[in-house]
Every structure is written in structure tokens, then in C-alpha cells.
């Protein structure tokens with residue numbers, strides 16, 4: 001039998017509805033975390049939702065184009081420290097958990113995001 005092409009993580013987790021659920025959960029998590037919410041006080045949430053969603057779609061191998069700014073540019077001037085970065089990752093993990101991703105699926109996402117860390121810290 002012909003072998004099937006490997007499914008992307010995007011397809012495996014349920015595609016667009018799941019990505020949208022993660023984004024929505026993440027926004028919710030941030031809004032309940034005083035320390036991290038502080039960074040987002042002046043943020044246009046409509047834009048953030050759209051760009052974060054696209055970014056997550058691309059991160060999971062989905063059929064999207066990211067139209068936002070680079071991670072460096074977006075987080076520049078915020079002087080994000082390691083503790084706050086780690087807290088934000090925890091919030092993202094909660095968001096993925098609540099969207100039904102398994103532990104290995106969550107780790108796959110974090111593995112793709114990990115190299116972007118240096119573009120965000122202390123800029």
C-alpha cells in the first residue's frame with residue numbers, strides 16, 4: 001500500500017479550531033496573570049489575536065502565512081526577563097492543555113518556539 005505523507009501537528013491536533021482555541025485560552029491566561037498582563041496593557045488585542053493565531057498555525061506546520069512583525073521587533077523595548085518569559089511559556093502550556101493537546105504535542109510546539117527565545121529576552 002502507498003505510504004501516507006506524515007500528518008502535520010496542525011492536522012493532528014484538529015487544525016484551525018484548535019489553534020484558535022489555544023490563542024483564546026492564552027489571551028485568557030494572560031489576562032488573569034498580573035505580571036504578564038502588565039506587558040499587554042497597551043496592546044491592540046484584535047491584532048494580537050490575529051497575528052498570534054497565524055504564528056501558532058505556522059509553528060504547528062499549518063497552511064498559514066504569518067503577516068506580523070519579527071519576534072525581535074515585536075518584543076523589543078520590553079526588556080523581558082527570564083522569569084517572565086518562563087511564566088508566559090507556562091501560560092501557553094495551560095492554554096494548550098485546555099485545548100486538549102497531549103503532553104508530547106505540547107512539547108512539539110515548545111521545541112519549535114525554543115530557538116526564538118533569544119530574539120525576545122532582554123531586548
Ligand code: HEM
Pocket residue numbers: 036039040042043044047048051052055067068069070074075080084085086088089092113120
Ligand atoms: C513564548 C514565546 C512567544 C511567542 C511565540 C510570541 C509571539 C507573539 C506574536 C506572534 C505577537 C504578535 C506580533 C504582531 O502583532 O505583529 C506577539 C506580541 C506580543 N508579545 Fe509575544 N510571544 C512570546 C513571548 C512573549 C513574552 C514572554 C512576553 C512578555 C512577557 C510577550 C509579550 C508580547 C506583547 C506585549 C505583545 C504585543 C506587542 C505590542 O503590543 O506591541 N510575548 N507575541
